[in-house]
Amino acid sequence: MPRVKTGVLISGRGSNLQALIDACAAPDYPAEIVLVVSNAPDVQGLERAARAGIATAVIPHRDFDGRAAFEDALTQTLEAAGAGLVCLAGFMRVLTEGFVGHWRDRLINIHPSLLPAFPGLDTHNRALAAGVKLHGCSVHYVREGVDAGPIIGQAAVPVLDGDTAESLAARVLEAEHRLFPLCLRLVAEGRVQVAGEVTRIEGGAAPGPVLINPAP
Ligand code: DQB
Ligand code: GRF
Numbered sequence: 576m577p578r579v580k581t582g583v584l585i586s587g588r589g590s591n592l593q594a595l596i597d598a599c600a601a602p603d604y605p606a607e608i609v610l611v612v613s614n615a616p617d618v619q620g621l622e623r624a625a626r627a628g629i630a631t632a633v634i635p636h637r638d639f640d641g642r643a644a645f646e647d648a649l650t651q652t653l654e655a656a657g658a659g660l661v662c663l664a665g666f667m668r669v670l671t672e673g674f675v676g677h678w679r680d681r682l683i684n685i686h687p688s689l690l691p692a693f694p695g696l697d698t699h700n701r702a703l704a705a706g707v708k709l710h711g712c713s714v715h716y717v718r719e720g721v722d723a724g725p726i727i728g729q730a731a732v733p734v735l736d737g738d739t740a741e742s743l744a745a746r747v748l749e750a751e752h753r754l755f756p757l758c759l760r761l762v763a764e765g766r767v768q769v770a771g772e773v774t775r776i777e778g779g780a781a782p783g784p785v786l787i788n789p790a791p
Pocket of ligand 1: 666667668669670675684695696717718720721722723724
């Protein structure tokens with residue numbers, strides 16, 4: 576099977592990008608990363624891409640007169656690389672309707688909470704303040720509303736006594752690194768159907784039925 580050509584947008588560290596790069600190394604993985612684009616220069620994610628031999632581009636949003644012009648440059652660069660699918664992996668600019676519409680159902684994001692809880696920024700502090708006992712991450716299709724699109728997959732982690740935002744973020748990040756490659760695989764295989772802004776996964780295996788924290 577030809578692999579689905581995928582672009583990844585980043586703004587920083589790129590640990591989720593690295594998880595996707597590592598997954599794409601498997602010969603049977605259904606996607607390949609053809610381009611990594613960052614809006615910020617000199618970020619670690621760009622080094623990760625270069626080390627893996629993946630083409631990179633820096634498109635600084637401040638160089639453009641408005642969001643639409645910036646986003647048109649993103650789309651043009653992604654399409655020139657042949658990308659048919661786009662992953663947001665720590666990309667920190669909100670995208671407007673033009674970009675989101677162009678890439679509708681071909682644009683996915685990883686968010687560090689169990690959506691619809693805690694959309695937006697600073698999710699780990701907010702989860703601690705709310706006192707939730709389970710937290711996690713979500714991969715979703717991107718819509719105009721931030722962190723509001725159809726959910727493709729989620730992974731849960733326990734919140735433990737003594738957790739700080741940092742310790743919780745590290746636990747969630749491990750889950751992110753497993754979930755994002757799994758969800759990109761499902762999307763690239765064409766196994767994710769969107770109907771009524773809810774997804775159905777074809778041939779998905781059911782996990783164990785209950786996760787309880789504290790453990791019974
Ligand atoms: C993010 C969600 C929110 C932010 C950044 C990344 C944010 O609020 N940043 C501060 C404002 C920056 C700015 O002025 O642009 N997660 N676009 C749409 N929908 C999404 C998700 C992310 C990035 C762009 C979405 C997105 O769900 N329309 C990634
Ligand atoms: C991750 O927590 C991701 O969920 C969020 O931004 C962070 C990016 O981290 N959207 P990294 O750049 O992938 O290491």
